[in-house]
Each structure stands twice: as structure tokens, then as C-alpha cells.
Amino acid sequence: MRECFDKSILFGREVLKQELTEESDFTEELELRLETSTGFIKRNGKEYCRRCNAPVYPIEQNQCYCKQPCTYCTKCIQMGKVRRCSTFYHLPEPNIFQKAAEPILHWKGRLSSQQEIASEELVQTIKKNETRLLWAVAGAGKTEMLFSGIETAIRQNKRICLASPRVDVCLELAPRLKNAFPTVTMIVLYGGMEEAYTYTQLVVATTHQLYRFKEAFDLLIIDEIDAFPFRLDDSLQFASEKARKKESALIYLTATPDRIYQKKIKENKIQSSILPARYHGHALPVPVTVKENNWKERLLKNPMKTKVYRKILELLKSEKRFLVFVPNIKWMEQFECILREVIPKKKFESVHSEDSDRKRKVQAMRDQKLDFLLTTTILERGVTFIDIDVLVIGADDQIYTESALVQIAGRAGRSPDYPSGEVIYYHDGLTIAIKRAIKQIKRMNHIARSRGLIKNE
Known part of the structure; x- marks a missing residue:
């Protein structure tokens, strides 16, 4: 060279x-x-x-x-x-960064009392190069709770990476971090990225991008540790360990820890911070279940006689925006064609993991330019839309794990201005995953009420 x-x-x-x-x-x-x-x-x-x-x-x-x-x-x-x-x-990591101008943290928001406690626990974990799991319900404000810890790491001249298994999560987190730390050098790494790699103090990356790092990070934050493919892929977990320094802090983030992590928390085998309530003090929307017999065929052959179709019309009439989750791409493409025939004047799109135009469509939904969005589980986590309801078609399909169903329900009621939202699981027979998902949401609401954290009822 x-x-x-x-x-x-x-x-x-x-x-x-x-x-x-x-x-x-x-x-x-x-x-x-x-x-x-x-x-x-x-x-x-x-x-x-x-x-x-x-x-x-x-x-x-x-x-x-x-x-x-x-x-x-x-x-x-x-x-x-x-x-x-x-x-x-x-080349070994030398921690040579362009000095960030003051103030380093530009975020002017305020944390709730439970967020403040968790934030300080994260700061101490980072200072001591320890490991901690942050278990916070969807919409609890995990990103904002990280800000003080990230600021602490920046002031200590540490290199920081926030990684997620999902590209959509990275693309949503990146502008929020850039707004919070505008004078800190930052890059976003994911497959198909257009900009060339540059050396920065702050890195936002998909977990696959960690393959290319070796003992680089003094602070590694892994969001959505229960998400596919990270949860089931030993090589990605190997990559995350290889990417951080031997002396470093590790923060895990999740709204739905699997049973292994729940057991570790219960047995005090991992330090944890648990937030059972959203920052705005409202309860999590509890999903309702609706039986939709033989939904795979009826929604494609005679949709106007289904409960799903009637609900879609009701939401459109009330001008309420919503997400419609479906279990697979092939069926979604067929259903999209049917919907364009029966509701031709409404603005909607469909997105999935293989959709090259996914970024634009998600942004259109975020900008309130769409009436609704059809999606696979690709949008089950890490994305925020204001004032939406959520419909899950075929919630009995095996693709919908307990974790996925809890995360999907967490898309509703995230904004303090619109803290409620309707979540409906349409099914052809209740599954253990459906029952456990509803039980987990109710349990977190119960814990939050017992701690006095739900104040807006």
C-alpha cells in the first residue's frame, strides 16, 4: 500500500x-x-x-x-x-482519538428515578470493567440510560462499540447516538454499507461486523442479546469476545432474556439491572387473543369475511396507524396482493429481511406517510413508531417465540403522548409461546405496580 x-x-x-x-x-x-x-x-x-x-x-x-x-x-x-x-x-488498539469538544453529552432529557438508578449502575460497571445485564421492558428508554456510561467511557479515552444483531436497530440507534454525542467520531457498520471504514472512538455495528475486530473495545454493549441470529450462533458470541479487550466492560441489553439468563439473574451469577416499567409511567399494553380459524387460507381466499379484515377497516376508518405482523415472506406477498385489491386507496407497504428497499419503507412509516405496514419478524424489535396499534396474524405459527411476541407487543404505547395501544394476537389455536408472552407482560406490569412505578392509571 x-x-x-x-x-x-x-x-x-x-x-x-x-x-x-x-x-x-x-x-x-x-x-x-x-x-x-x-x-x-x-x-x-x-x-x-x-x-x-x-x-x-x-x-x-x-x-x-x-x-x-x-x-x-x-x-x-x-x-x-x-x-x-x-x-x-x-495493529493493536492504541486508543488515539480526535478529542471531543465539550460538552460531550448534548442530550438534555431527564431520566426517571428507576432509570437514574440503572444508569448509575451501568456507569460503575464501566468504570470497574465488569459485566452487567440490563433487563428493561420494551420502551423503558434503554438507549437514554446508556448515555452517562458512554460519556464516562469517552472521558476515559475508551473505545466503545454498541452492537446489535439487527441492521434496523443499528440504523435507528445511530442518529440518536450522533445527536447525543455530536463531537465524538462515530461510524455505523453493517453489510452493504456505502461509506468506507474509518477509525472512530464510537462504533455502531451489527454483531456480524465484530468478526473483523480483535481486542479493540474497552466497552462493548450488545443490544437485543436474545435476537436471532446472535442467541443461537456460537460464532457470533465468539466474535464479540474476540472484539473486546481482556480488560473491558461488557453490557448486555434485552427486554426478553431467555430462561438461561433469567436463571443466572435469579442465582446472582450475573450483575443485573431490572426495569419493569416504561419511563412514562404507563402500563405495558397487554395483548388480547382472537381466534381466526384457518387464517392461512381464508385471508387469501375470502378476506372480507375474516376478523382480521374487519379490524383493518376499523383502524383505517378511525385513521389509526398500525403494524401487521405475518409469519413468512411468501404468504405476506400473497396477502399484500389481496389487500391492494380490497383496499386500493390506502397507502401501505410490506417489508422483510430480503427487501433492498426496507430502509426507505420503514422511514416512510416513521414519517407517518403510510397508513400501515406489513412486516415479518424483522421489525419485532428496535424500531419506534408513534401512536400505533399492532396486529399479529398467525400468532400460533412456530416462528413466533415467547420473546418475539413480547417484543412485537412492545411496539405499541412507546410514546408518552400516546402511551396506550392495542395488541391483538390472531391465531388458529393458542400456543405455549402466546400464553407465556402474555404472562410475562402481565408479570412485568405487576412488578412495576408493586414498586409504585405505574402512576398513570
Whole structure:
């Protein structure tokens, strides 16, 4: 690479040479300090990918430019192919940042008493380089509770990453963090991003992007730890550990911890802060269940005779905006066509994980330019819309876990100006997940009332 090569793009990162955008050779001076490592690690006679820690297996007739028997990792191939003959490049994290101008934190809002307590617990966790789980109901104001801790880390010249499994969550968090810390260097990392990577003190990233970091962060915050794919992917959890320094603070955020984390909290095996109420002091909307027999066929063949269709008309007539969750993309596309025939004059869109235009559609809903939005579980968490109701079609489908149903219900009633909202689970038979989701929401409301945190009833 050219002599003007910006070495900072390697600080705290572990990347392949082809992942770097600048062309040419490394300078001699840089090569003296550059740390290199092989693509694979051998343990107990087996090979593992250095980037994601997945086991690597031989691939027959694999052609490689090294002209030797070679293979590559199929687990993290979407990040670029890691071969046996690959070389990773790394420079240790030096914490050299452009000094942020005062005031560092520009947020002028006020925290509730329960938020203040949790915020201070987070600050102390960060100062002591410890681990803490923040269990806060959807709409409790988790992001705002992080601000003092992030400010503390910035003042201590620490490098900070806020990661989430979902791109939509990152895209919503980024502008809020930029507004709160406008003089702090920041970048947002996700698959398909348009801007080139630059070295910054604050990083917002999908958990997949953590693959490219090595001992970079003094503070790692992982939002939505129960979300797919992070919860079920050991390699992503490996990446999160690799991305933070040995001496660092780790904060987990969730509204719906799984039973493993709930047990750890109960047995005091992890420090935790629990917020059972929203900051505006109103109870969480409790979902109601509505039986919709044979919904998969009836909504496509004769929708006007269904309870779902009548509810949609009722909401449109009252000019109430709403989200409609459906269990899969194929069925949603069919249902969208039906709706465009029976309600042609209404403005609505559909979004899913493979939708390249998802960002624009979600923003249109946020800007109140749509009457409603059809969505898969891609919008179950991390997005906020003002004054909406929520309909879940086929809540009995196996895609809807207890966690997903609780998160979906949490899209309603988030704003202090519109703290209530209707949540309806349409089903063809109650499932354990539906029952547990409603029980969990009622339990959090009960705990909040017992603590005197719900004051607006």
C-alpha cells in the first residue's frame, strides 16, 4: 500500500488484505509493527477459522491460488473467504482519538428515578470493567440510560462499540447516538454499507461486523442479546469476545432474556439491572387473543369475511396507524396482493429481511406517510413508531417465540403522548409461546405496580 496508507484502519481490527480498500504494498515501517496470523488455527488436530472459530473441513477439488491442498471456511464466507493460506493483518488498539469538544453529552432529557438508578449502575460497571445485564421492558428508554456510561467511557479515552444483531436497530440507534454525542467520531457498520471504514472512538455495528475486530473495545454493549441470529450462533458470541479487550466492560441489553439468563439473574451469577416499567409511567399494553380459524387460507381466499379484515377497516376508518405482523415472506406477498385489491386507496407497504428497499419503507412509516405496514419478524424489535396499534396474524405459527411476541407487543404505547395501544394476537389455536408472552407482560406490569412505578392509571 502507498506510503500514505492510513494505518489507523487496522487499529483493533483483524482483516484479510483483500478487505482493505487501498492498493499497493505495506510500507517497510508499518511492516515492522504489523501483526500477521494464519487463516486457520489448529487445536487437537482439527482446524478452526481464526475469524469465526467454526470448524473447517476439506473441500474436494478446491482450486486455490496457493496451488497447494487448500480449503476455506463456509461459516463466515459472507464476510470474505478465509482460506488455509490466508493471512490476517492486525495493529493493536492504541486508543488515539480526535478529542471531543465539550460538552460531550448534548442530550438534555431527564431520566426517571428507576432509570437514574440503572444508569448509575451501568456507569460503575464501566468504570470497574465488569459485566452487567440490563433487563428493561420494551420502551423503558434503554438507549437514554446508556448515555452517562458512554460519556464516562469517552472521558476515559475508551473505545466503545454498541452492537446489535439487527441492521434496523443499528440504523435507528445511530442518529440518536450522533445527536447525543455530536463531537465524538462515530461510524455505523453493517453489510452493504456505502461509506468506507474509518477509525472512530464510537462504533455502531451489527454483531456480524465484530468478526473483523480483535481486542479493540474497552466497552462493548450488545443490544437485543436474545435476537436471532446472535442467541443461537456460537460464532457470533465468539466474535464479540474476540472484539473486546481482556480488560473491558461488557453490557448486555434485552427486554426478553431467555430462561438461561433469567436463571443466572435469579442465582446472582450475573450483575443485573431490572426495569419493569416504561419511563412514562404507563402500563405495558397487554395483548388480547382472537381466534381466526384457518387464517392461512381464508385471508387469501375470502378476506372480507375474516376478523382480521374487519379490524383493518376499523383502524383505517378511525385513521389509526398500525403494524401487521405475518409469519413468512411468501404468504405476506400473497396477502399484500389481496389487500391492494380490497383496499386500493390506502397507502401501505410490506417489508422483510430480503427487501433492498426496507430502509426507505420503514422511514416512510416513521414519517407517518403510510397508513400501515406489513412486516415479518424483522421489525419485532428496535424500531419506534408513534401512536400505533399492532396486529399479529398467525400468532400460533412456530416462528413466533415467547420473546418475539413480547417484543412485537412492545411496539405499541412507546410514546408518552400516546402511551396506550392495542395488541391483538390472531391465531388458529393458542400456543405455549402466546400464553407465556402474555404472562410475562402481565408479570412485568405487576412488578412495576408493586414498586409504585405505574402512576398513570
